[in-house]
Amino acid sequence: MPTMTSAVTLPPGPTAPRAVQGAYALTQPLRGLRRLRDRYGDAFTVNVPIFGNAVVISDPAEIKQLFTSGPELVDNLEVNLGRVLGPRSLFALSGEEHKRQRKLLVPPFHGRRLAAYEKIVEAEAVREFASWPEERPFATLPSMMRITLNAILRAVFGAEGAEFAELRELLPPFVTLGSRLAVLPIPKKGRFNPWRRFEAMRREYDAIVGRLIAKARPDGDDVLSMMLQTRYDDGSRLTREEISDQLLTLLTAGHETTATTLAWAVERLRRHPALLAELQGDDGTLLDATILEVQRTRPVIDLTARQVRQDGFRLGRWTLPKGYAVLVSIALIHDDDAVFPHAATFDPHRFAGARPDLYQWIPFGGGTRRCLGAAFATMEMTVVLRTLLREFTLVPAAEPGERWHSRGVAYAPAKGGRAVVRRRTTGGAQ
Template sequence: MATTGTLPPGSTAPRWAQGAYALSMPQRGMRRLRDRYGDTFTVDVPIFGRSVVISEPAEVKQLFQAGTDDVDNLERNLGRVLGPGSLFAREGEDHRRQRKLLVPPFHGRRLAAYERIVEEETVREMAGWPQGRAFATLPSMMRITLNVILRAVFGAEGAEFAELRALLPRMVTLGSRLAVLPVPPRGRFSPWRRFRAMRREYDAIVGRLISAAERDGALDERDDILAMLVQSRYDDGSAMGRGELADQLITLLTAGHETTATTLAWAVERLRRHPAVLHDLVAEADAGGSALREAALLEVQRTRPVIDIVGRQVKADGVTLGRWTLPKGYTVLVSIVLMHDDDRNFPDARAFDPSRFLGSKPDLYQWVPFGGGSRRCLGAAFATMEMNVVVRTLLRDFVLAPTDERDERWHSRGVASAPAKGGRAVVHRRAHRAAPSTAAPAAAQSRTPATSPTDPTEAG
């Protein structure tokens, strides 16, 4: 029964103090607040304002199943970075219509075509890995996921591929930080000014890709998502505008580039510290299996979620959530860390144990690295496939050396939380496999080498 007019307990510290606390210790801070106030508590922080934090599965399910008249998109969301045409910026029926256009390329035969691209880019990148000495894998994983998206999503090659490959990492890094910091949008020295200049450069490059697609007489034969979006139509027969197309492409990049790469770096970090699991994964890969690998990736995302929270805004005058009635304008934040770290949801939750997912799928109201409800990440299947192929290729081609070093700390990169040392690895090429050619596949000729611009030994 709802407690009318009553909000969950929480800190009474000033907003700036709570914001500093959240930035300085995002994971530990959430756990301390839960220990002090219970499963549901209030916070008042920059960007989100007055918010209720939840982590109890029944309340999370209630939130994700609520109608858009009751709760919907956050007012302060990634749309302010990605553009007004981005899926992140849309609400209600407008969001549903646009999402309907974007779902088809992430399923069925298209995923099979993308799998080949992922393996090609992984083999090319890993051909430059140093052997027998420690290096950070995160830069490599970033390059793999970026190249995959440029080919599979943008359909880019040649000059446009090279230009986007140079521009987008800087643009995404700056945008990720601007999304979580209360930085004024105006001013001579505002980082938003630099971001807008990058965005103009991005729009010009993508405009050329769209023009080329519109002139392509064999567009039906292409598998990239840009080709599909250029041909797609809303229910009323209208097509996406150019600005809308550009916003959607950068949205798909942002949603699937850094987060997937960071999860892969965490996978390396976790597997090196669990040699028994690593041994079993190699044996399974050699036998052509995948069940344990898929379970291990689920467990990596449970124990090291790269996104801390997902949120909704209360749109109705009052919304009942569990025991509480939340007033209009309040933000509801689902703490992914608290959900995944709860022994009631996952027995012995602090342990890294992929066997918990063998033969069973995770409950999508307890395991939520991709969010949930109508705003669950539409690229979840793509990201899962990509991570599976990268780890499979790594285990097939290299011996990943275990370590007894301490766990890598969490490091905030803005939107995502990465291993502080970049997921350091020591590898040796497996003797039974010849070193693969580093020649670029036909679809990606004329690009810069996979090992540039940042050598994988530099980070960490």
């Protein structure tokens, strides 16, 4: 099928002014997308702040075509998370520069390295779980945030010290503010602008990382040491700015989203007692499938996007002009009964012994811009949930499921993934 043509054909969509559509998107993000799909079909055109003119798609064939199209046709958004993560972050880079840096950053998060990180994650989980109260409800999201933050800090920097304590204090409010600024059309001007506070926190982060770089062991096996050792094909090193931005990307993207998925997992498991019982005798297969199903039914990031680079880009039924954004709605394709039969039903058995199609199950995005830390995040979720189920009995919940709550970039359970637990005895009896 040709990918270029001259006539523009766009799917239908709302005609309200950009500001009105933007307000609707902010106040009714997930519900609004479903209503637009119900009215216009699985593709529709919108005009919203930050993205501008955009086509939202959720058809599997069109998503696959988008993810497999070359950077000369579609590439990174012009306005992206580089606004908060820095101009050398993977989120900010495009084309060959993105490919070049991604190649350097893949090794620390795959293969045998993951096995070494498992011990770190389990140790952090055990330490955090020791403080959990029994027989009374509490939100698990703060605990999951501490586990994933400590784990990624240790994996990235390899040891603890004064800088660790500073980063543990700095990163949570930094990530929260950055997540909100990333989705709000707030210009970086004005005396009382929130960007001023964010930029001050960024300077503090850069200073801490600068000290850690100075202390890093050249022969260490943590991510920072590997970044200092790595070389581009021409023999040049990563610059300090590149290291700082990429580390911030790893620390933030690899922290909040994983923790939020873990809180959703607790929320889902408590409402499926039969599944909890099955997991007690599981060899790991059902736990893996449960994690996949949590990510399908409760994706914490709803959109992944590209921008059209040439006029007349043919995407399935549509022909798009240069500059248009193409937004893939993760929630809409995950909710599609034609893709996932009985999609509204939480059923991990659909994935038992089978791997999902990565053009249909897309919580990590897809194509050349699929999340670099997907394997690390999956390992973290597996280890934390395995440890939780070993240490505790999760008491089933009778109340309705928790609502979705926007934290800016990510969607979390509104009550923080509340749990009631009973600690297991040494012999595993309840």
